[in-house]
Amino acid sequence: MRRRILAVAAGAALAISMAACSGEGAGGGGDTGGNQPGDLTIGVSMPTQTSERWIADGNAVKEKLQAKGYKVDLQYAGDDIPTQSQQVDQMITQGADVLIIAAIDGTALSSQLQAAADAKIPVIAYDRLIRDSPNVNFYVSFDNYKVGVAQANALLVGLGLQNKDGSKGTATGPFNIELFAGSLDDNNAHFFFSGAMDTLKPFIDAGTLKVKSGQTKIEQIAILRWQQETAQKRMEDLLTSSYNDGSKVDGVLSPYDGISRGIITALQNAGYGSGAKKLPVVTGQDAEIASVKLINDGVQSSTIFKDTRLLAEQAVIAGEAFLEDKEPQANDTKTYNNGVKVVPSFLLPVQTVYKDDIKPILVDSGYWTAEEVAAGQAKS
Numbered sequence: 001m002r003r004r005i006l007a008v009a010a011g012a013a014l015a016i017s018m019a020a021c022s023g024e025g026a027g028g029g030g031d032t033g034g035n036q037p038g039d040l041t042i043g044v045s046m047p048t049q050t051s052e053r054w055i056a057d058g059n060a061v062k063e064k065l066q067a068k069g070y071k072v073d074l075q076y077a078g079d080d081i082p083t084q085s086q087q088v089d090q091m092i093t094q095g096a097d098v099l100i101i102a103a104i105d106g107t108a109l110s111s112q113l114q115a116a117a118d119a120k121i122p123v124i125a126y127d128r129l130i131r132d133s134p135n136v137n138f139y140v141s142f143d144n145y146k147v148g149v150a151q152a153n154a155l156l157v158g159l160g161l162q163n164k165d166g167s168k169g170t171a172t173g174p175f176n177i178e179l180f181a182g183s184l185d186d187n188n189a190h191f192f193f194s195g196a197m198d199t200l201k202p203f204i205d206a207g208t209l210k211v212k213s214g215q216t217k218i219e220q221i222a223i224l225r226w227q228q229e230t231a232q233k234r235m236e237d238l239l240t241s242s243y244n245d246g247s248k249v250d251g252v253l254s255p256y257d258g259i260s261r262g263i264i265t266a267l268q269n270a271g272y273g274s275g276a277k278k279l280p281v282v283t284g285q286d287a288e289i290a291s292v293k294l295i296n297d298g299v300q301s302s303t304i305f306k307d308t309r310l311l312a313e314q315a316v317i318a319g320e321a322f323l324e325d326k327e328p329q330a331n332d333t334k335t336y337n338n339g340v341k342v343v344p345s346f347l348l349p350v351q352t353v354y355k356d357d358i359k360p361i362l363v364d365s366g367y368w369t370a371e372e373v374a375a376g377q378a379k380s
Contacts, residue, residue, distance in 0.1 A: 037069030040098075042319055043091030044072060047104040047128075048079040051226070051258060052378060053286045053308065054102065057126070060312035061100060068316070079225050081108045088112040092119055098319045102126040104225075105185040106338075109133070122322035126315055129187040131338045138328050139336055139345040140314040142306045144188045148195025148255075150352050151283045154302040155200070155251050157354075158281030161208065164354075173208040175250035177280075178238055179215065180231060180263065181222045182255045187338075192255045192285075193218045200253070212249075213242040223259055231262035239270050248272075251281040257291035260284040260300055273299070287353055289368055293376030295355050305351045305361060314346050 042065050046058040054076070062072045073091055077084035081104050091099060092115050099121055103109055106128055113135035116123050122137040123130070130136045156162035160171030179196075182189030197216075203209040204216075215221055215238075223231050235252075243249060249267070254260040260282050273279040284291050284303035294300035318328040330344035337343075353361055362368045372378055 038071065040323060041071040041073055041094070041096050043088070043096035043099045044074040045084060045088050045091070045099065045101045045103075046074065046076045046126075047084065047102050048225075049076045050079065051286075052288050052290075057102065057308045057312060060309055061126075061315055064312055064316045065319070068320075077104055079104055081105050085109060085112055089115065092116055092121060096121055098122050098124065098322055100124045100126050100315050100319060101130065103128050103130050106131040106187045107185065122319075124315055124318050124322075125343065127188070127311060129336050129338055129343065131187060132340060133338065134340045136338055136341075136343050137322065138318050138330070139343045140311060140318055141188070141336075141345060141347055142311070142350050143347045144191035145195040145335075147188075147285065147304050147306070147350050148192040148197075149199050150195075150304050150350055151192065151253060151255060151285065152196040152199035154283045154304070154352050154354075155253050155281055156203070158283070158301040159251050161203065173203075174210050175208070176212045176243075176247060177209050177251040177253065178213060178235070178242075178249060179211060179221045179253045180234070180255060180259055181218045182226050182259075183224050184218070184222045186226070189222065189255065190218065196253055196255075209251075212247065213238050226256050226258060228258040228262035231259040232266045233262075235263045235266035236269070239266065248277065249280045252283070254283050255285055257284040257286050257288040257300075257303055260291055260303075261294070264294065264299060287362060287367065289372055289378050290376050292353075292358060292362060292368060292373050295353065296358055296373055298355065301354070303353050305353045305367075307348070307351075307365075307367065309367070310348050314348065318346065 044058060044061050046054050048054050058074050062074045065072045075087045077087055084104050088109060089112055099116055101123060109130055110133045113123055113133045117135040123135060125136050125139045127141045129139055157164055159175050160169045162169045181193045200209060252263050254263055263282055267279060271277050279299060281301040284300055287303050287305040291300050291303055295303060321328040330346055332345040332347050336345050351361055358373060363370050
């Protein structure tokens, strides 16, 4: 049996965690005995600090674990695969009791996960599925296919082809659109793309939507490491190569707010947003504060909100279950095959945020304040 948590402390903490998620969560209950939470260390590996989303995730996981008395080793890898591999190796050799990992490259940690398995350290994949390893014990994420569906629907709503309730809109098109996807080494990017393309394909097939560049394959539209600057360069190239005949871009499917801001910068530099040349509809994801301000200002059309507070909570609940020698409660045991096995998962819902949703969804929930939205910057 692995090291366990004191019964009263773990039971109370787990009850609080599950109550915070409407009575459902990844963990189980039961009596435990053994080590105090303060004797246990959770290793938390996050990919980067260049995205405010990952900073928020890391802080949320750390704060929730520390509030329950655990020691936390939180490290960011700076979007560098060897650095993350080294950090995870170090967590294992220093005796972490559970690992929570948001991988930079979902295929690059096989040896680290084998070392964790040999040391009987459970591994929780956080938001990004770790692939090609039998040693991923659990996965906490959002329904990533539905994220893609929501992004595509937001594009259709912005163009007027569809109403928010899913009914048919008044616009008829045709509209010129361009497509962007995330980093190919991130498993989520493929789910986002699949959900979006399954939704947009009937409109593309009917000629209502036209991808003027002809670039519709994920390999053609992917943005390595989700970088804003790379997205800006690609949008600039698209404008030069496909829109030099006086035609206009009407909409852009963007999978992430940072990519969206790069796209918008390229469009604004090309004269969009001034005079009669209005900005295209641009989607997004993660409700980053800079993009929330752009939505509030009518520049970006929408974003998909994934409440990372709830995701962090599920990671903590799953971690506690493992520390109690229990299997975390999954709500999906079919979808996420990592190439070796189907990884039991707990998936959370997402929300689409347009301008009129900022207050009820983001401000009233305490995710951002009205002041932060107005400034486009999080308070330190």
